Amino acid sequence: MSIYEDLKLKYKNFSIIEKLIAINVVAFLLKTLFFLFGLPPVTLIKWLGFPKELMAFLVKPWTIITYAFVHADLWHILSNMIILYFSGNFFINYFSGRRALTVYLLGAISGALLFMLSFNLFPAFTNVSSLPMIGASAAVMAILIAIATYIPNMGVRLMFLGTVKFWWIAAFFVFMDIARIPVSNAGGHIAHLGGAIFGYWYAIQAKKEKNIGSGFENMMDKLIALFSFKPRSPLKTVYKAEDFKKKKYKTTNTSVSKNTKSQQQEQIDKILDKISKSGYDSLTKQEKDFLFKSGKNN
Numbered sequence: 001m002s003i004y005e006d007l008k009l010k011y012k013n014f015s016i017i018e019k020l021i022a023i024n025v026v027a028f029l030l031k032t033l034f035f036l037f038g039l040p041p042v043t044l045i046k047w048l049g050f051p052k053e054l055m056a057f058l059v060k061p062w063t064i065i066t067y068a069f070v071h072a073d074l075w076h077i078l079s080n081m082i083i084l085y086f087s088g089n090f091f092i093n094y095f096s097g098r099r100a101l102t103v104y105l106l107g108a109i110s111g112a113l114l115f116m117l118s119f120n121l122f123p124a125f126t127n128v129s130s131l132p133m134i135g136a137s138a139a140v141m142a143i144l145i146a147i148a149t150y151i152p153n154m155g156v157r158l159m160f161l162g163t164v165k166f167w168w169i170a171a172f173f174v175f176m177d178i179a180r181i182p183v184s185n186a187g188g189h190i191a192h193l194g195g196a197i198f199g200y201w202y203a204i205q206a207k208k209e210k211n212i213g214s215g216f217e218n219m220m221d222k223l224i225a226l227f228s229f230k231p232r233s234p235l236k237t238v239y240k241a242e243d244f245k246k247k248k249y250k251t252t253n254t255s256v257s258k259n260t261k262s263q264q265q266e267q268i269d270k271i272l273d274k275i276s277k278s279g280y281d282s283l284t285k286q287e288k289d290f291l292f293k294s295g296k297n298n
Contacts, residue, residue, distance in 0.1 A: 016097035017088035020104060021081050024136055027069045028077050042131075045070060049132025050112045052119040052187065063132065068108035070134040080136045087144040090166075094150060095206070100143065102213035102220075103202055107142020107195035114194030115187050125186065133187050138195030141177075145170050145199030150206060170196075 011022060027048075031041045050067035051057050057064070071077035091100050115133055119125045148170035155163045174196055177189040205212045271287050 015089075015092060016100050017085060017092060020088070020101070021084060024069050024071065024077060024081060028071050031070075045132060045134055049134045050115065051132045052116055052125075054116065054120070057116065064109055064112045065105060067112065067132065067134050068104070068136045068139045071136070072134060076135060080140050083144060084136065084140045087140070087147055090151070090154075091143050091147045094147065098217060099211070099213060102217050103142050103146055103199060104139040106202075106213055106216055107198050108136070108139040110142065110198035111138020111191035111194035114197070115191040118190045119187060133191060135188060135191075137188060138191040141173065141192045141195035142199035142202070144173065145196040146203040146206075149200050149203035 011019065014022065031044055034041050034044055047060070048063060048066040048070050050063045051060070071080065088100060091103070112133070115138075148166040152165065152167035152170075154166045156166055156169065157163050158169075174193070177192045177196070181189045202212055211217075267290065271283065271290070274283065274287070
């Protein structure tokens, strides 16, 4: 087995959280490749990062998703992936991997929309850098807040702190984002809050046994099906009328055939009992023929 096939097999066996982490790591390494080939990493950021201007977004609509897989530096990706792994594994214990992916993507979208709205609404952000936003923090916050809202009193053991309740952790991150908006990276912290708001709303509805992401999941399924390419065989299959009749008979008479086999087995059992009591010679010609045909068919 080649290295590629081995990695492909391992990736296939990953949970959705591990796959998301793997994609983020690959995207981070891609920035390094850009640097090695003499291409400025900012080129990748401008192509995949989410802009604050509406017109720039309309030109690059994919950025509302791709920005959530690009990171600025090692600490940026490391902190996000640790929180994603920690909260994501709790999440998939209560929900499916599919729903974890939905919350990740919709959390990223919610964060991006609040980021754009804030930068175009509040005067304080008029002279802020025009560089696009990057990072998985909004998506990660959506998962963290969702599971913390769903199981708020779950005890979690943290190094040096002992056991703390899940909602304490979530509240700490939300408070830090609000407090740091005027200090630095205002856009990033606002996006985090957008993801957190979605995660909270998702969990509240989940407690009512409502999946508010079902429509998005169905849309993604249709989109994947649309771009899935299944090569068609150049050879046409010719069905004989006799084969068609056999197939039709087989599919429409399954229950009948099962009943027939059951009756045949009962008849065989009776004949065998008769042989054990009175010997083979005691059988009638019809019984001998029936036993012979049954043995031949089996």
